[in-house]
Amino acid sequence: MNLEQIPGLFLLVSVGLLAWLAFMQRGAKRLEVGTLFIWQRVVARQQARERKVKMEPLLWLLAAALLLGSFAAARPVLAAALPSSAVVAVYLERLSPAQHPGELPEPELEEVLVRAQEVAPGAKLEFYYSGWIDQELLATAGSTRALARGSLAQELAQFQAQSRGADARVLFLCEPSPAASRIGLVLPRVSRARSGVVHQVELRGRRVFVHSSGSASLSVDGAGLLWARLSNGGAVREYEPKAAKMAILAEGTPRIEIVDAPPIQVCSGGQWNSDVHRALLEALVRNSNFVQQDKGRLGFDCDAPSRVEIQRGQPTDLAGAQLSYSSQHRLFAELPLDAFNWLAQNLTLAPDPEWQPLLSATRNGKVIGDLIAISFDSKTIRFAGDPFSLASAGAAALLLDNTIGVLVGSRPSENVRLRIAQGANLPTERAAYAAPFDPQGTLDVSSAGAPRPFELAHLFAIASAALALFAAWLTR
Amino acid sequence: MGTCLGMAELFDPAFLHELEALNVALLRMRGRAGEGISRAGRSSGQTEFRGHRPYSMGDDVRRLDWNAYGRLGRMFVREFERERREHLSILLDRSRSMDAGSPAKHLFARRIAAALGFLALKGEGTAALYPEAAIEGVRRLNRWLVLLRASEPNEARSLSDRLRELASMARTPSDVVVISDFMEPLAALEALGALSERRCAVTLIQVLSPDEIAPQVRGTVDLAPCEEGGVLRMELDASSLGAYGVELGAHLEALETLALRFGWTYALAPSDSDLRALFTGKLSAVGAGP
Numbered sequence: 001m002n003l004e005q006i007p008g009l010f011l012l013v014s015v016g017l018l019a020w021l022a023f024m025q026r027g028a029k030r031l032e033v034g035t036l037f038i039w040q041r042v043v044a045r046q047q048a049r050e051r052k053v054k055m056e057p058l059l060w061l062l063a064a065a066l067l068l069g070s071f072a073a074a075r076p077v078l079a080a081a082l083p084s085s086a087v088v089a090v091y092l093e094r095l096s097p098a099q100h101p102g103e104l105p106e107p108e109l110e111e112v113l114v115r116a117q118e119v120a121p122g123a124k125l126e127f128y129y130s131g132w133i134d135q136e137l138l139a140t141a142g143s144t145r146a147l148a149r150g151s152l153a154q155e156l157a158q159f160q161a162q163s164r165g166a167d168a169r170v171l172f173l174c175e176p177s178p179a180a181s182r183i184g185l186v187l188p189r190v191s192r193a194r195s196g197v198v199h200q201v202e203l204r205g206r207r208v209f210v211h212s213s214g215s216a217s218l219s220v221d222g223a224g225l226l227w228a229r230l231s232n233g234g235a236v237r238e239y240e241p242k243a244a245k246m247a248i249l250a251e252g253t254p255r256i257e258i259v260d261a262p263p264i265q266v267c268s269g270g271q272w273n274s275d276v277h278r279a280l281l282e283a284l285v286r287n288s289n290f291v292q293q294d295k296g297r298l299g300f301d302c303d304a305p306s307r308v309e310i311q312r313g314q315p316t317d318l319a320g321a322q323l324s325y326s327s328q329h330r331l332f333a334e335l336p337l338d339a340f341n342w343l344a345q346n347l348t349l350a351p352d353p354e355w356q357p358l359l360s361a362t363r364n365g366k367v368i369g370d371l372i373a374i375s376f377d378s379k380t381i382r383f384a385g386d387p388f389s390l391a392s393a394g395a396a397a398l399l400l401d402n403t404i405g406v407l408v409g410s411r412p413s414e415n416v417r418l419r420i421a422q423g424a425n426l427p428t429e430r431a432a433y434a435a436p437f438d439p440q441g442t443l444d445v446s447s448a449g450a451p452r453p454f455e456l457a458h459l460f461a462i463a464s465a466a467l468a469l470f471a472a473w474l475t476r
Numbered sequence: 477m478g479t480c481l482g483m484a485e486l487f488d489p490a491f492l493h494e495l496e497a498l499n500v501a502l503l504r505m506r507g508r509a510g511e512g513i514s515r516a517g518r519s520s521g522q523t524e525f526r527g528h529r530p531y532s533m534g535d536d537v538r539r540l541d542w543n544a545y546g547r548l549g550r551m552f553v554r555e556f557e558r559e560r561r562e563h564l565s566i567l568l569d570r571s572r573s574m575d576a577g578s579p580a581k582h583l584f585a586r587r588i589a590a591a592l593g594f595l596a597l598k599g600e601g602t603a604a605l606y607p608e609a610a611i612e613g614v615r616r617l618n619r620w621l622v623l624l625r626a627s628e629p630n631e632a633r634s635l636s637d638r639l640r641e642l643a644s645m646a647r648t649p650s651d652v653v654v655i656s657d658f659m660e661p662l663a664a665l666e667a668l669g670a671l672s673e674r675r676c677a678v679t680l681i682q683v684l685s686p687d688e689i690a691p692q693v694r695g696t697v698d699l700a701p702c703e704e705g706g707v708l709r710m711e712l713d714a715s716s717l718g719a720y721g722v723e724l725g726a727h728l729e730a731l732e733t734l735a736l737r738f739g740w741t742y743a744l745a746p747s748d749s750d751l752r753a754l755f756t757g758k759l760s761a762v763g764a765g766p
Contacts, residue, residue: 027696028695028696028697028698028709029693029695029696029697029698030697030698030700030707031691031693031697031698031699031700032576032700032702033576033688033699033700033701033702034572034573034574034575034576034577034581034657034659034685034688034701034702034703035573035576035657035659035660035701035702035703035704036699036701036704036708037659037660037661037727038659038720038723038724038727039699039708039710039720040708041723041727042710042716042719042720042723043708043710045719045722045723046715046716046719
């Protein structure tokens with residue numbers, strides 16, 4: 001058993017005082033009188049007077065004692081201000097996708113600043129965020145530190161690492177997160193649930209699928225609504241563009257403009273010279289929005305901004321090697337990997353820090369060499385060998401479909417005839433569905449000497465006991 | 477309380493000497509007052525035979541001396557002289573409430589009665605301690621004192637009942653002195669009104685003990701009445717004692733007003749007061765002396 005409030009033991013003094021009062025209690029004296037004739041009139045007079053004015057001090061004292069006792073039972077606490085030297089790191093999960101000045105401003109930013117100051121009164125606030133935010137406004141409440149944009153987990157990892165020196169952490173999140181509550185006090189990013197925020201626009205052929213939160217309607221120009229489905233607190237609407245430009249205006253979302261996509265010009269050269277290659281390219285041009293030219297935006301071993309290069313490897317012994325790849329990468333989506341003999345040509349790419357491997361050959365857990373790599377600007381995919389020629393036509397077509405999809409954003413098989421001309425950077429789904437929730441975690445002020453909230457319960461209890469004792473003294 | 481006192485304790489020699497001194501003092505006062513004390517409301521009383529005179533028209537036929545007419549054959553009227561003899565009746569409150577107080581009220585009340593009786597007998601009058609028979613002559617003072625000694629405060633009947641009995645007596649006394657604390661509703665004194673209508677001089681002597689007039693006790697007190705049963709617990713403080721003073725004062729004032737309205741003599745006699753001062757002061761001033 002611990003005693004949270006040692007001063008409360010002062011109440012024990014009242015026990016001694018009560019005992020003293022009980023000891024001093026004297027019985028009534030007996031007085032012989034001739035008759036009660038006059039005394040009964042006195043009693044009647046006093047009773048009449050008491051009926052007129054009820055100013056019994058004992059009653060008021062006991063009432064005051066009860067009042068103070070009730071307050072004491074409620075354990076009133078004065079929220080002590082953190083010392084001015086305390087530093088509280090505040091993470092802001094962004095609602096706006098803004099990356100550059102002048103883009104969509106961050107909603108409810110002022111309210112969050114006020115709430116942060118209320119949670120940690122008197123402390124120095126350090127705001128951590130990703131993307132672009134109004135720093136002047138943040139500077140009015142504390143200092144700012146930018147994080148690299150990434151998933152929530154990535155940003156929280158950065159926040160935790162960079163705020164290591166802070167005394168406490170506060171996180172304003174769109175949704176509660178058990179992992180975040182272990183870092184610090186998690187508070188809702190918004191004070192009311194968001195609705196009508198577009199977080200995804202899908203382009204399929206000449207159809208536009210708009211995903212938004214809540215059931216709020218959208219303002220769409222230049223397109224006709226084909227159908228809408230409301231489920232799980234969100235809405236999906238399908239539109240068919242009717243004009244050259246389709247515009248979507250929604251709450252908390254930048255203006256989205258969708259226009260007809262021009263055909264992608266493709267060119268081929270270099271190693272793409274076999275019959276298999278030519279057949280693949282012809283099928284590509286014939287079945288999708290592609291136009292073959294000498295110089296194009298998409299190239300196959302030729303001088304183009306986006307390229308697919310084959311036969312770029314060096315001889316390597318791949319006997320007994322195994323494959324290692326990122327199965328989540330779009331290059332391998334719906335791709336029958338076993339349909340390719342990746343190791344047959346014994347070629348691997350030379351290691352290059354500017355390239356990210358997508359498929360590697362390993363032996364005993366060690367990477368022998370990379371078979372497929374993508375440049376960090378995602379403009380070029382390089383193959384060590386030529387999997388297109390060695391595989392069946394269907395598998396080769398699937399691989400090429402995925403490869404072009406990685407480079408240009410949509411696979412030729414999707415036959416996208418539209419493109420987002422403006423507003424491609426949308427809020428995240430978490431930001432679109434942000435809603436209030438109960439705070440989680442605690443404001444853990446880890447620095448030594450940080451003040452604790454000052455509890456007044458013992459003071460109220462002592463005052464209550466003093467009044468009760470005084471009342472007891474009056475009844476002696 | 478309630479202890480039966482002996483004669484020597486109740487009426488000690490000093491008290492008897494005090495009575496003599498009181499008589500002398502009152503005689504001196506009468507001398508200064510001329511013909512003596514004549515009290516308002518007193519009846520003409522009895523007269524003393526002086527002689528005969530011949531009957532003349534208009535004389536009261538009830539005063540004819542028929543014996544003289546039988547012997548002499550002439551009608552004579554008997555003439556009387558007004559006598560100074562007093563016929564005093566004292567009603568001493570013997571209720572248990574008189575047993576309270578320090579000094580006890582009943583002791584002082586009996587001494588007042590003793591003094592009144594002594595003065596009446598000394599003045600060749602009669603004194604009766606109701607309901608006992610009247611006593612005549614100062615030589616029977618001892619009998620008077622014996623009666624008073626036996627008048628302990630243990631009477632069960634109320635003062636009201638006893639006053640009604642006194643008022644219903646066939647022979648109306650010339651003077652009635654009621655000695656009591658009068659700590660009861662004034663309706664108890666209604667019977668005295670009937671006596672007044674029959675030209676009886678009424679004197680009320682209210683005996684209260686000092687602690688009854690101004691209680692000094694403070695704190696929580698159980699008031700135990702001698703008369704009623706039970707106990708009344710009270711918190712005696714400045715407020716309640718002030719209220720007591722107000723109520724007692726109102727009661728005394730009502731009693732005095734009642735006495736004035738009926739022409740009674742009223743005197744408040746604290747039980748610790750000086751007897752001679754009482755008779756030469758309050759009672760003398762209002763003409764209550766015998």
